[in-house]
Amino acid sequence: MKRGYQESSSSGSFGPPHSKFKYNPEGDAQFLEDDNTKIFAKKVADHYSARTNQTLEEREASPIIHLKKLNNWIKSVLIQLYAKRGDAVLDLACGKGGDLIKWDKARIGYYVGIDIADGSTAAHDIMVMRTITNAAKKFSFPARLICGDCFEVRLDKVLAEDAPFDVCSCQFAMHYSWSTEARARRALANVSALLRPGGIFIGTMPDANVIVKKLREAEGLQFGNSVYWIRFDEEFENKDAVDCPEWIVPFHVFKTLAEEYGLELVFVKNSHVFVDEYMKKPEFVELMRRLGALGDGKEDQSTLSPDEWEVAYLYLAFVLRKVES
Numbered sequence: 001m002k003r004g005y006q007e008s009s010s011s012g013s014f015g016p017p018h019s020k021f022k023y024n025p026e027g028d029a030q031f032l033e034d035d036n037t038k039i040f041a042k043k044v045a046d047h048y049s050a051r052t053n054q055t056l057e058e059r060e061a062s063p064i065i066h067l068k069k070l071n072n073w074i075k076s077v078l079i080q081l082y083a084k085r086g087d088a089v090l091d092l093a094c095g096k097g098g099d100l101i102k103w104d105k106a107r108i109g110y111y112v113g114i115d116i117a118d119g120s121t122a123a124h125d126i127m128v129m130r131t132i133t134n135a136a137k138k139f140s141f142p143a144r145l146i147c148g149d150c151f152e153v154r155l156d157k158v159l160a161e162d163a164p165f166d167v168c169s170c171q172f173a174m175h176y177s178w179s180t181e182a183r184a185r186r187a188l189a190n191v192s193a194l195l196r197p198g199g200i201f202i203g204t205m206p207d208a209n210v211i212v213k214k215l216r217e218a219e220g221l222q223f224g225n226s227v228y229w230i231r232f233d234e235e236f237e238n239k240d241a242v243d244c245p246e247w248i249v250p251f252h253v254f255k256t257l258a259e260e261y262g263l264e265l266v267f268v269k270n271s272h273v274f275v276d277e278y279m280k281k282p283e284f285v286e287l288m289r290r291l292g293a294l295g296d297g298k299e300d301q302s303t304l305s306p307d308e309w310e311v312a313y314l315y316l317a318f319v320l321r322k323v324e325s
């Protein structure tokens with residue numbers, strides 16, 4: 001396999017990415033001076049680092065177990081639709097590598113996963129990318145898991161030897177890039193620079209349309225149900241009670257910005273629509289049965305509670321394609 005990499009290097013030459021990538025030095029400088037942004041990124045990193053691995057029993061006992069299974073089904077469907085045998089995959093905000101098995105099923109050829117959380121609450125420099133493991137031995141493809149901030153670091157420098165990728169994925173995390181325009185641009189510039197022309201970017205994130213609609217219907221700045229709540233802050237400084245700050249991404253703005261970086265929309269679907277549409281296909285019905293989000297179709301009739309189903313409605317799935325230059 002041709003793939004190699006440079007260890008932890010933040011130096012080196014930075015060639016202009018392909019296609020319509022627009023380097024934005026002003027935005028970058030602005031970002032680097034923005035302490036709030038760094039604090040939020042650190043807070044997100046600490047939040048996810050502090051999460052411990054659950055046992056199977058703990059996981060099954062979760063009040064949102066069916067929602068988690070549904071989310072796994074959505075990610076699996078996206079992967080099965082767009083990943084091909086031998087593909088090189090870049091997984092932004094990959095978490096603890098929980099999706100590796102899904103990629104393995106798609107028989108991919110190479111995998112790089114990056115996440116800001118490294119499983120430790122110890123302070124770490126989120127500006128630096130470092131490889132935390134070089135191979136996922138259980139899988140049939142070479143894999144790198146890297147700790148770093150993929151919405152700030154110039155990944156085309158760090159991953160110069162690994163690129164181009166056929167598929168880029170960012171699951172349930174793209175909204176973390178939306179804290180400043182510079183970070184949102186960096187995220188999309190990274191994707192654009194690393195995907196080959198015609199390469200695919202798949203993702204899932206909160207559906208701003210639904211969230212804003214719910215906010216309008218709510219009495220105050222807060223709404224939710226038994227398994228989630230969302231509170232909107234008027235002041236970003238006043239974050240003390242918030243475990244993990246999140247941002248909403250108006251999809252039309254995301255789409256327009258993505259186009260600037262040569263990424264054209266293939267589709268965007270709210271999760272409810274996504275489920276409705278792909279549950280018409282027998283292979284994905286079977287996948288849903290295996291994952292168990294809607295029970296196993298036999299004795300196990302357990303399924304998402306109405307409250308879990310409402311949470312699913314808060315998310316969307318998108319697919320973008322890097323334009324051929």
Ligand SMILES: C[S@@+](CC[C@H](N)C(=O)[O-])C[C@H]1O[C@@H](n2cnc3c(N)ncnc32)[C@H](O)[C@@H]1O
Pocket residue numbers: 041044045048049092093094095096098099114115116117148149150151152170171172173176
């Ligand atoms: C909801 S989890 C999703 C994890 C994984 N993609 C999945 O679908 O299971 C969000 C992930 O985004 C990661 N994350 C948030 N901001 C990030 C950043 N700036 N750079 C890299 N990872 C980030 C978090 O550490 C966390 O693992």
